[in-house]
Every structure is written in C-alpha cells, then in structure tokens.
Amino acid sequence: LDGVVARVTRATETDEAPDGEGLTTTDAGVESFVLIESDPEAVPTFAGGVAVANGVPEGDHRFTVNGAGRTPHSETLTVSADEPVTRAGADGEIPLVAREDARKVELDDAESDADLTRTAVEDDFAGRIYDSAIDGSDAVYVHAGGAYTTEVRDADDEVGAYRVNPDPPGAGSDDGDDSGETEDPIRIERPETGAAPLAGYVADVAEETRAAVAAAAAESDDGDGSGPSNAVNGLERALAAAVDQAERAEERAREGDREGTDRQLENVVDRIARIEERLAAAREGLPPGLANATGKRIEQATKRVEQAQNSEKL
CATH class of the missing domain: 1.20.120 (Four Helix Bundle (Hemerythrin (Met), subunit A))
Incomplete structure (x- = not known):
C-alpha cells in the first residue's frame, strides 16, 4: 500500500501577463477535501493545502479535490508498487479555481480516430496546471483569466495541441453576475495527434x-x-x-x-x-x-x- 500526495493551491491572474491572459498560483487560503474513489472516506488537507492519502492500493484511481467556493478537480492517476509516494496533479500541485472565475474545457473524442490516453493543460505564465491519464473524453475547469495550451497524447505516444483562450482581447465579456462555471463549456471536438x-x-x-x-x-x-x-x-x-x-x-x-x-x-x-x-x-x-x-x-x-x-x- 502506497501514499498519494499533493499541494492544493489557488489559481489567480498574474500582473506579468496582459489583463485576463495569464495566471500564477498562490496559497489555497482554505482547506479542501480529497477523495479517492477506492476509499469512501474523504481526507482533509492540512497546513494550507497539503494533501496526503495513505494506504492507497496499487492500480488506477480517480482522485478528486473539493474546496469551499472552488470548482472540483478530478484526475486519473496510477499508483505503482515500485513507488512509495505518488504525486497527484501537475508535478504535485493542484491549482483550484474560484467558481465565479471558472470555465470548463471539454475534450470530446466521440468522433476522433485517435486513441487518447493522456491530456495536460498549460497556462502561458503558470505553466502546467493539469495532467491526467484519460480514457478518451475528459473535462477540466480552468480560470477564465488564463490563456492555455491543451495537449493530448495517444496510445502510440503521439502528441497533439490546441489553443484555448477563454476570454481573448476584443472578444467582449459578459458583464452579468452569472458564475463563470455556468457558461457554456469550451469544447475541443475530434482531437487529433500528429x-x-x-x-x-x-x-x-x-x-x-x-x-x-x-x-x-x-x-x-x-x-x-x-x-x-x-x-x-x-x-x-x-x-x-x-x-x-x-x-x-x-x-x-x-x-x-x-x-x-x-x-x-x-x-x-x-x-x-x-x-x-x-x-x-x-x-x-x-x-x-x-x-x-x-x-x-x-x-x-x-x-x-x-x-x-x-x-x-x-
């Protein structure tokens, strides 16, 4: 039995980028709960966002993080008997997004010829903020104030990439009070590699x-x-x-x-x-x-x- 660890942070806009086009990550501010689908009991983070789940069996697991006022994070990770510690998230970090700032990005492979096995999301400034094994389709919440590269990989380790900018300059943003989480998702349909x-x-x-x-x-x-x-x-x-x-x-x-x-x-x-x-x-x-x-x-x-x-x- 092995442990899964991660540091939960908060995604926020950076002053180094054009307005609404780049992120940084900061301390989470509030504690979160981590749930591994093989264990029905949620584990709270501590010390400002440190997540540790002990005794996780070898194999593939769905790893989910929920925090107050934040959109959920969910990924698939593999726990190996050869590694005493498995890092979740992107290199051990999981940036959560405030609900009012969130946009959902969906990867739909229903009509794709590629056998997708992994996806990742990189912000221009914050770098890689999401990295997960997938079985075809996937979805992730991102901050509307970022600008992203979504990378996909297939079973042959071939790569594809797609540009995602939720609110590019000149697009005009909705000034209403609706939560960003409720806006239509950004869809990447028929993703390809090569x-x-x-x-x-x-x-x-x-x-x-x-x-x-x-x-x-x-x-x-x-x-x-x-x-x-x-x-x-x-x-x-x-x-x-x-x-x-x-x-x-x-x-x-x-x-x-x-x-x-x-x-x-x-x-x-x-x-x-x-x-x-x-x-x-x-x-x-x-x-x-x-x-x-x-x-x-x-x-x-x-x-x-x-x-x-x-x-x-x-």
Whole structure:
C-alpha cells in the first residue's frame, strides 16, 4: 500500500501577463477535501493545502479535490508498487479555481480516430496546471483569466495541441453576475495527434499574438515612424509570416506529404527565429504584459514545432 500526495493551491491572474491572459498560483487560503474513489472516506488537507492519502492500493484511481467556493478537480492517476509516494496533479500541485472565475474545457473524442490516453493543460505564465491519464473524453475547469495550451497524447505516444483562450482581447465579456462555471463549456471536438494539429496550433497561437501586437501598434501609433513603432510593425509581419508557413505545414501534413511537411516545418523554425529577433527590438514599443506573453508563446510554438518534426504521424 502506497501514499498519494499533493499541494492544493489557488489559481489567480498574474500582473506579468496582459489583463485576463495569464495566471500564477498562490496559497489555497482554505482547506479542501480529497477523495479517492477506492476509499469512501474523504481526507482533509492540512497546513494550507497539503494533501496526503495513505494506504492507497496499487492500480488506477480517480482522485478528486473539493474546496469551499472552488470548482472540483478530478484526475486519473496510477499508483505503482515500485513507488512509495505518488504525486497527484501537475508535478504535485493542484491549482483550484474560484467558481465565479471558472470555465470548463471539454475534450470530446466521440468522433476522433485517435486513441487518447493522456491530456495536460498549460497556462502561458503558470505553466502546467493539469495532467491526467484519460480514457478518451475528459473535462477540466480552468480560470477564465488564463490563456492555455491543451495537449493530448495517444496510445502510440503521439502528441497533439490546441489553443484555448477563454476570454481573448476584443472578444467582449459578459458583464452579468452569472458564475463563470455556468457558461457554456469550451469544447475541443475530434482531437487529433500528429504533425497536422501541432502545426495548426502554431498557426493559431501566432495569429492570436499577431492580432494583439497589431492592436497594440494601432493604439500607440503617433504617425512619426519612430524606431519602436517600426520594430513593432516588424514583429507583426514576422508573426504573420509564421502563421502562413504553419498553415502550409498543416496543409501538407493533411495531404500526407511527408517531404513537404518537413520542408514547411523548417520554414516555421526560421520564422520563429525571426520573431525572436523582432521581439527583442520591439519590447520598448510594446506593453510589458504583451511582450512577456509573446515570449512565452514563442517558447510554446518552438516546443510544438519540434514535436511536429519528431512525429511519425502526419
């Protein structure tokens, strides 16, 4: 019999990100209860969010955390006889979301050809906040003030990625009093793995960032063609070029053209390098949060292009 441990925290927005587009985690503030489906008795956390469940049998278990005023967290984890301690959550941390700030993300594989076995969610600033084994479909509550990459893996360890931004700039948010938990869920339907969805992800995150940079440039344009404004415009053009090349890579992958896909992915790598150069020159002319977010998204795009290049599945 083994133990399962985790630290329960609270997801909240960070000042380092653009408003409503990045998280950090802080102390939970209130204690929670942990339930493992194989044991009908809930275990309370202690010391501000430390969860310890002892005597958990070897095998797969559904691990659920509930806290007052928070949306529930639930994941599937595996307890191995070879490991005396199993860490739940993302590297041992489980950030809970206040009900009024929550949005539900659903992964629906009913019509998917992929045999999905694992999913994870990463915020641009807080990093990985959810990581669970799955048997097809899954659902997780995220903070509406974050911007996310949802990663899926299949039985062959092939990867796919999807961009999730619950409240992107310019989308317009509901100013009513309804809880975020009651809003329609964000659905990822027919999730895929392989080079095509990874290239599609890069196109999506680059376009999202390009639009934000273009909006910032329009707001700050004083018409004098100064150095900072020129650099910001150059960054937007570099992002647009990356969108174009990533979309072409996705098209080649969906056509089954391995050579063409590899060639286009190399072009995406070149465009990302150009974005990094342009970002360094444009930082002075960008809002600090957007400059930070652009850097974080470049890191994600680089990671996903590398996965696409290493993928055996188009």
